[in-house]
Amino acid sequence: MRALRFHGKKDIRLEQVEEPQVRPGWVKVKPAFVGICGTDLHEYLDGNNLIPKPGHPHSITKETSPVTLGHEFSGVVEEVGQGIIDLEVGQRVCVQPTIYCGKCHACQSDLHNSCPQYGFIGLSGWGGGLAEYIVVPRQAVWELPSNVSLEYGALVEPLAVGFHAVDIAPIAHPIKSSTSMLVLGGGPIGLSVIQAIHGQAASSESPPVIIVSEPTAARQQFAREFGAHHVINPLTTDLVTKIMELTDDRGVDVVFDAAGVQVGLDGAVRSLCAGGTVVNIAVWPKRATLDMNEITFRQRSYMGSATYSNRDFGRVLEAIESGKIKPGAMITSMIALEEIEDKGFRALIEEKDTQVKILVDMGRSLRKDSAVAV
Ligand SMILES: [Zn+2]
Ligand SMILES: [Zn+2]
Structure with missing residues (x-):
C-alpha cells in the first residue's frame, strides 16, 4: 500500500510499504481525512525532533524513521481484531494517536499525557494516517456521532488540545x-x-x-x-x-x-x-x-497543559455533536496526498497566516491512484 513516510529533514516520500495486518484487540482503519500539524512541519523543517532517529528507537513502538506521518485523522473501520465486540466494519471513527506505557506513576494517576514513554501514532511509529490503512489499539478509536462528518473527525485531535x-x-x-x-x-x-x-x-x-x-x-x-x-x-x-x-x-x-x-x-x-x-x-x-x-x-x-487526557476526545465530539462548537472554518484547504509537499507543507510555511488546517483527502488521492493503475 502507499504511505507518506518521513525519512529526515525535508525528506518525505510517498512510497510502497507492507499493508498492516489486524491483530487481537486492534482495529484496521482506512484513513479518510488527515490534518497537517505544526509538529509535522517542525519535523520536516528541522529533522528528527520527536520522530525517533535511526539507532534510537521509541521505547514502546521500537521504531525509528522512516515512519509514516499523520496523527490528526478520521477514517472508516475496515476490519476488527479478535475480541472486539463494540466496533463494526464500516463505522466512521477518529483516532486518538497517543502512545503511553499504561504502567508508570503518571499513567496510573490518569496522566497518560505525561508518561515518560509518551509518543504519537504518526510520529513515533505504529503507522500514520497518511497511508491507505493503519492498525491501531481499540482504545485509540473513537466512534463519530452520526451528525459529525469525517472532515470534522480530523479536527478532533487539535481541538482536544x-x-x-x-x-x-x-x-x-x-x-x-x-x-x-x-x-x-x-x-x-x-x-x-x-x-x-x-x-x-x-x-x-x-x-x-x-x-x-x-x-x-x-x-x-x-x-x-x-x-x-x-x-x-x-x-x-x-x-x-x-x-x-x-x-x-x-x-x-x-x-x-x-x-x-x-x-x-x-x-x-x-x-x-x-x-x-x-x-x-x-x-x-x-x-x-x-x-x-x-x-x-x-x-x-x-x-x-500537555496534549489531552483520555476523556478530551469524548468532550470534543460531544461539543460538535450538540452544536456548541462549529469548527468547519478551521479547514482552509483540502488537498490530495500527492500534493502534500507543495500544497501542504510549503503552503503552511509560505501562507502561515491565512492557513489554519490543511486536510489531506485520502479518498481523492486513492481515486487518482487507481485510475493510474487501470
Ligand atoms: Zn498535531
Ligand atoms: Zn506511562
Missing part, C-alpha cells in the same frame, strides 16, 4: 460569564482554545469574556469568527494597559499561552488578576524567564 487546557485551568466549570480569559496567539491551537471556552461555557447566551492577542490581520479575523470578543494587536497596542481597560483594572482570570514568545509571557503575567493563572500550551523553542515577584506578590500561578 484546546479542550484539555481549558478543562484543567483552575476556574469554575462550567465556565461562568464573569470569567475573563486571554489567549496568546491566533493559530490553530489558539483557535482551539477559543472554541473550547465556548464549548465549556455555562450558557451560550452569556459566555465568558474572551480576549485574543495576535499580531497578524488574517489570524485576528479567524479569532473573531470563532468567538473572541476583543482582539488586540500586541505590536501596536500595550497589552497590559488594554487588558486592564477591558477588565475594569481587575486583570484576567486565566491566560492561555499558545504563542511561546517571551514578550507575550511577560505581558501575560502582568495581565492576570490576583490569584490568576497562566496555562502554557506552547512548545517553546528556547528557555523562557519568569518574573517571580510578579507571580509571588499577587499569588499568581503558572502551569503547563
